[in-house]
Amino acid sequence: MSVSVKLSSKHQIVVPREAREALDLKPGDRLLVTVTDTSVIELEREPADLVAELDGLFTSLGPDLWPELRE
DSSP: OOOOOOOOTTSOOOOOHHHHHHHTOOTTOOEEEEEEETTEEEEEEOOTTHHHHHTTTTGGGOTTSSHHHHO
């Protein structure tokens, strides 16, 4: 889905209704903004508990990821 939005004089944009509905965004929800290229900006829903979301991320990759750290 691609929808054109306009940057306001206060450097704000409105998230289009189609995108809000697709992600079930509600007022007060937080979004993560990532610049991936000189002309690409990604918006994604920030998890309710970012720490819990990241917890265990590397342990799921297995104990042999950095064996030198275990010594």
